[in-house]
Amino acid sequence: MNQPPLSDSTSNQPLQNTLQQNAESSTLGGGIQGTQGNNNIQIQGSENQVNNINLTLVLNEKTIEQTKNSEQPIITESGLVIESSGSWVLLQGYFFQTETVRQHQDGTLTVMIPSESSQDDATIQSLRPDRWGQSQLTTFAYRNDGFLVKVEEIEAESRRDSYIWKLTLKPANIEYGGSTFEMSYQERDQTYSADDIANLRGRRILLNDPPKQVIDAKFYRPASANNQMLETLIRGINTPIQVENCVLQPLYSVYKDRPKLFLELARLMAIFSLKAGDVVEQVLELALGPIEQASVHVRFRGRRRKKYVNVEPSIIEIEGDCPLE
DSSP states (O other): OOOOOBOOOSOOOOOOSSSOSSOOEEEETTTEEEETTTTEEEEEEEETTTEEEEEEEEOOHHHHHHHHTSSSOOOOSTTOOBSOOTTEEEETTEEEEOSEEEEOTTSOEEEEEEEOSHHHHHHHHTTSOOTTSOOOOEEEEETTEEEEEEEEEEEEEEETTEEEEEEEEEEOSOOOSOOTTOOOEEETTEEEOHHHHHHHHHHHHHHOOSOOOOOOGGGOOHHHHHHHHHHHHHHOSSOSBOOOSOSHHHHHHHHTTOHHHHHHHHHHHHHHHHHHTTSOSEEEEEEEEEEETTEEEEEEEEEOOOOBTTBOOOEEEEEEEEEOO
């Protein structure tokens, strides 16, 4: 029996008294914005600064109960290292377990998702293009790849008392991993190349290092101008999404009692953010774990986009421990 998909769009009631009691407003990594207290998370960005994205990841009480009551055994945190997200897929802020994912010659994707509940059916149907055939850009991540897509078509086949959903996705025409016009930056005696800034952006996504710095134009001070400029570059200029905070920390508060599931889902979210945040074009390796003393070890290696014919693309490597609480 498959793990029930983590989706439920029929009820957007906030999750009460399950996460942190203080509903502190927070901004999560990769442009994922929300409030930890009610557990509503938004992903915001733009496609070539033209089409706005406003996608919502809703983790409600039923989602948590499905996770806790699944047949997946509880696995202790000690020694657990995840290098694959298995059959999980991230789509418009929801996590599903897939039957197959097929990439066609024209770049479109066919995703087969089994469903055994009316909540799953309603969630998938909500992704349909509108009556004019238009659909908004949405997040997608599977295995070692992630990007922005549009849902072109949704079909369903009934099998006994359940559905098998077939989704056709078209990737947006976006180049990831750095543009030719990326900026370098010099402050005082230190110079940051475009690759250095991409490395800092990746470290924020995976390690919360450097953490988000507040930019307040109302209280401009010459002494802080350099820090504000560097912060702006780390967040990203003309990138598909803004990178503001670590993506691992908020998921841990929800799935800390299921470390294997947490690592698999966090890995998908991280891969999407690393790609759409223009850190790398290709993820070569991403291993999460083990979790020890409320920190998770991270090992990452990825290749940036090749900008010049005679220059090999840079490799970004990041390793360290990310605090989860």
